[in-house]
Amino acid sequence: MAKKKSSSGGVLSQLFNQNGVKAILGVVAAGSFAIAFGQEKIQQFVSNTGSGSNSACLDQFYRDVPPYLMKDSLNKHSYPLCFNGFNVMYSGVSKTPLWVAEALTPSRLSQKIPREDSFHEEERVDRAHRATLSDYKASGYDRGHMAPNADMPNTESQFDSFSLANMVPQAPKNNQKVWRELEEATRAIVTKQKQDVYVVTGPVFAAKKLKTIGNGVIVPTATYKAIYLPKTGTIGAYYAPNDNSLQVKVVSVCYLEEQLGINLFPQLTEEQKRNTYKLPLTAAGVKANTQFAYSHWDAESQCAEDVANDKLNAMQNQFKSAGGSNVSNTNSSTDANSGTGQNSSTQDAIISQLIETLLQYILQLLK
Structure with a gap:
């Protein structure tokens, strides 16, 4: 100066x-x-x-377009949150994410860092809508990551992954066995087959009467992980009941969209989202030079309707301005209020x- x-x-x-x-x-x-x-x-x-400083936030979405909430009720007390390495649409009603998006690449997963637990409340969420550490204490449920810690390439993103805005109450065996293996399988697709994978993960609230823990944190009836591989066109979703049954099945993206009221991949066509491939349930099921076999065409599920471009642009702009001061991948000091x-x-x-x-x-x- x-x-x-x-x-x-x-x-x-x-x-x-x-x-x-x-x-x-x-x-x-x-x-x-x-x-x-x-x-x-x-x-x-x-x-x-x-x-453009927060445009890096959009990199976590396929073609930079976030999932879109189709139901007005889902938008109540919702928070678009941009983190290091993943993005979240958080609900102040359920006090959980509605969806969490990641873009996994071979370069990203080549970075390995030791796990350091740092569970913390998300201060960008109003206190009345915020899940707290005490909500989960002695609840009988795990604090289940939607964007896994093991996906994170640096200490900043690892810390962010332990935000309670990235957690749902998850049955212990679902979290520690089924979900862990599905996360490992997804990473194996990236590392063994050397291809990018776009992932949207979240909870399903399908029962008429839902259980809560703590001060109103809603327990999901199931968890899902939808994946899309642009290189091969492979697509599908894992669906696991949120209990200790160890059950899991592979469904179409349209199947999920009908249950969720969310357009998970707005840039994909209905024809693409009706396709379902035989996705691996464990890392051992991923072979380096073998593409996944086609499973079936889902002709019954109701896919989410297309979303107008102006609405998608508005959602993009929300994430551009939702960085918060802890987001270092924008290479700037971001004002969470002004964006x-x-x-x-x-x-x-x-x-x-x-x-x-x-x-x-x-x-x-x-x-």
Whole structure:
């Protein structure tokens, strides 16, 4: 900043040397204009320059498009949250995520870090809608990750994965056996077959009367994991009852969408989402050079309807501005409220450059 002050000071000196009265009037006019301009335009300018700073958040979605909530009731007290390495649509009604999205790549999964548990409450969620550590204590349910800790490539994303906004109450055997094996199988597809996998994971609330733990955290009746492999077109979803039965089945994405009221992959066609492949249930079921066999075409389930582009764009914009200060993959210090991705020092620099430019312009007029 010292260099910029010296430059501005040099301009002011030239102004006074050339024409003192005009210079003073010019400086006053410039200052007034800069202040007025700053009050009205600086935020817009900063927002425009920072609008792409949170675009990395969209990388977790297939073709940058988030899943879309088709039911109005699901939108009540919902929070779009961008984390390091995954994104969440959190519900303040269930106090769980409705869906969690990840983009898994060979490069990402090549990074291995030791697990460090750091379960914590999500402070970006209003206290009244927030799941707490005490809600899960002695509940008989695990704090079940939707985006697994083992998917995370660095300490920042690992810490984020332990947010309770990424958790659902999960039956112990479902979490520790069935779900763990499905997570391992999904990672094996990426690492063994060297292909990207887009994943959407979450809870199913299918019963008329739902159980709760703690202060109103709703226990899901099942958990799901929908996956899409763009390289081969392979698609399908795992569906596991949230109990200790160790049951799991592979279903179509349309089957899930009908139950959930969510368009899980808005950029895919209905024809694609009706296809179902024989997805592996364990990592051992993944072979390096063998594609997954086709299973069946789901002609019965009701796929989610297509979503208009303006609604998808609006949802994208919500995630662009939902980063929060803990998101480092945007390479910026993000303001969770404004979503500009710019900090105060950046704004000061822009204002300084604006004033200097105006002074230079006035000098040219006085010559």
